[in-house]
Amino acid sequence: MTAEAPVVLRMRGVRKHFGATAALDGVDLEVRRGEVHALLGENGAGKSTLMKILAGAHTPDEGSMELDGRAYAPRGTQEAARLGVAMVYQELNLAPDLTVEDNVMLGRERGSVGFVRRSDARPRIREALALLGRSEIDPRERVAALAPAARQVVEIARALVFEARVVILDEPTSSLTREDAERLFAAVDRLRQSGVAVVYISHFLEEVVRVAQRYTVLRDGRSVGGGATDGTPISSMVEQMAGRKLEEFFPKTPHQAGEVVLDVRGLAGVRMPREATLALRRGEIFGIAGLVGAGRTELLRSLFGLDGVRKGDVQIRGETARASSSRDRLAQGMGLVPEDRKHEGLALALSIAVNTTLSNLKPLASWGFVSSSRQEGATRRWIERLGIRCRGPEQVVGELSGGNQQKVAIARLLHHDASILLFDEPTRGIDVGAKVEIYKALGELAAAGKSILVVSSYLPELFGICDRLAVMHRGVLGAARPIAEWTELEVLDEAIRGDGARRAAAGEEARP
Numbered sequence: 001m002t003a004e005a006p007v008v009l010r011m012r013g014v015r016k017h018f019g020a021t022a023a024l025d026g027v028d029l030e031v032r033r034g035e036v037h038a039l040l041g042e043n044g045a046g047k048s049t050l051m052k053i054l055a056g057a058h059t060p061d062e063g064s065m066e067l068d069g070r071a072y073a074p075r076g077t078q079e080a081a082r083l084g085v086a087m088v089y090q091e092l093n094l095a096p097d098l099t100v101e102d103n104v105m106l107g108r109e110r111g112s113v114g115f116v117r118r119s120d121a122r123p124r125i126r127e128a129l130a131l132l133g134r135s136e137i138d139p140r141e142r143v144a145a146l147a148p149a150a151r152q153v154v155e156i157a158r159a160l161v162f163e164a165r166v167v168i169l170d171e172p173t174s175s176l177t178r179e180d181a182e183r184l185f186a187a188v189d190r191l192r193q194s195g196v197a198v199v200y201i202s203h204f205l206e207e208v209v210r211v212a213q214r215y216t217v218l219r220d221g222r223s224v225g226g227g228a229t230d231g232t233p234i235s236s237m238v239e240q241m242a243g244r245k246l247e248e249f250f251p252k253t254p255h256q257a258g259e260v261v262l263d264v265r266g267l268a269g270v271r272m273p274r275e276a277t278l279a280l281r282r283g284e285i286f287g288i289a290g291l292v293g294a295g296r297t298e299l300l301r302s303l304f305g306l307d308g309v310r311k312g313d314v315q316i317r318g319e320t321a322r323a324s325s326s327r328d329r330l331a332q333g334m335g336l337v338p339e340d341r342k343h344e345g346l347a348l349a350l351s352i353a354v355n356t357t358l359s360n361l362k363p364l365a366s367w368g369f370v371s372s373s374r375q376e377g378a379t380r381r382w383i384e385r386l387g388i389r390c391r392g393p394e395q396v397v398g399e400l401s402g403g404n405q406q407k408v409a410i411a412r413l414l415h416h417d418a419s420i421l422l423f424d425e426p427t428r429g430i431d432v433g434a435k436v437e438i439y440k441a442l443g444e445l446a447a448a449g450k451s452i453l454v455v456s457s458y459l460p461e462l463f464g465i466c467d468r469l470a471v472m473h474r475g476v477l478g479a480a481r482p483i484a485e486w487t488e489l490e491v492l493d494e495a496i497r498g499d500g501a502r503r504a505a506a507g508e509e510a511r512p
Helices: 047-054 077-083 100-105 118-131 148-161 178-193 205-211 234-242 296-303 326-331 341-345 352-357 372-386 402-415 432-447 459-465 488-497 499-505
Strands: 007-018 021-032 036-040 062-067 085-088 166-170 197-201 214-219 222-228 260-269 276-281 285-290 309-316 334-337 420-424 451-455 468-473
Touching: 007 047, 007 197, 021 036, 021 047, 021 197, 021 214, 036 047, 036 178, 036 205, 036 234, 047 085, 047 166, 047 197, 077 085, 085 148, 100 118, 100 148, 118 148, 148 166, 148 178, 178 197, 178 205, 205 234, 214 234, 234 432, 260 296, 260 451, 276 285, 276 451, 285 296, 285 432, 285 459, 285 488, 296 334, 296 420, 296 451, 326 334, 334 402, 341 402, 352 372, 352 402, 372 402, 402 432, 432 451, 432 459, 459 488, 468 488
Parallel strands: 021 222, 036 197, 036 214, 085 166, 166 197, 285 451, 285 468, 334 420, 420 451
Antiparallel strands: 007 021, 007 062, 214 222, 260 276, 260 309
């Protein structure tokens, strides 16, 4: 892609209102042929609305769009696809029980006398998969049997088969391993080299720099900045997205580690973890790194009583703390914010007040009945303390942004008065501004004496907020070291090779 490449997509002065709310208030966007163009912005900035307009799902109130120099105004998603615009959503639109070729051709099958002619489409599907560097995917394979990255390639192949000129990728790596993400990046680069324009939406700014040539920033429904990714510091992108100077991405709240409050020795789950030993102190943020599938999530679930434990000893404040369920752990002062907050951490159809107080209704009840005024008052205090942006305690949690949903999950643990807090991927799917707020909240909790155990796949996050760090490799947790004694290269090497984990399993290193 060069600066002289023709503009394939042009959007000018696009506006969209939903009632009195202005979702878009005059957005401009230009995307050139053969480039990956990143669309950045915090949750609520207007990215999704803009892309739904581009993909034909919404009609703009004002503004104009051009595709290859011609007026573009699709009257639906099917017309948009026919004109050459395809969108690959974060939640993939695939039928898992159908084959790859059935999914690619779904709704556009060719047939005669009542029979679908699959053989006609198969060569084109194979050609599209080969272009994306995934020729090993068999068009006759059921989608359910494919890995997540391969499923995304199937969605992109569908766009290629029908000659899309613009492909929109919405958070394409949010559920991928590092290896699968690299394979997807390679596929996107091949797509770009073939002349297709790619609009790339992601909260992971490191991968934006890795995969995109230019970017545009939306804030409050307006386009507020952009340019070439090459040579633009990530800090500059963050400041454009947030609309304020971020003196530091990881705000520091002074806190001091005290006595050991959680002592884990030789913990092993039914399948994972295989061996985990750690000591978490009062007022400490302890990080756990490792590759996806290494057993980090299973460690937290075993600690919290969600998964079975095969052997090992857990002590809380010096006393052996057995658990047959998560209720036992809650009673012992431990709380968990799981990785999948939408399905496991929150009841999205219920209110903020219910989600915040549900696990500890006793202080809000009299004679067996919950006082709605007490419940609302308690929730308002947490809303104010954590800065939850909402209409009030009765707002449904599912209406909140990802960052505010995460704050509600934290509020639930605090309302329960948990002193040992387990966080699994605490900022996944959250925009940069909300990430800073979550980091600040974790620091303040540690300063207040809470003990925090964090699992994260985002190494800058672990280095930015943690006091100590241990790496898990194939179910075995290595010894912890102060964060200053690690480098990112050492963490990656340990996660891949597992030398420290092997020594820990063999008992060659002292307990942390």
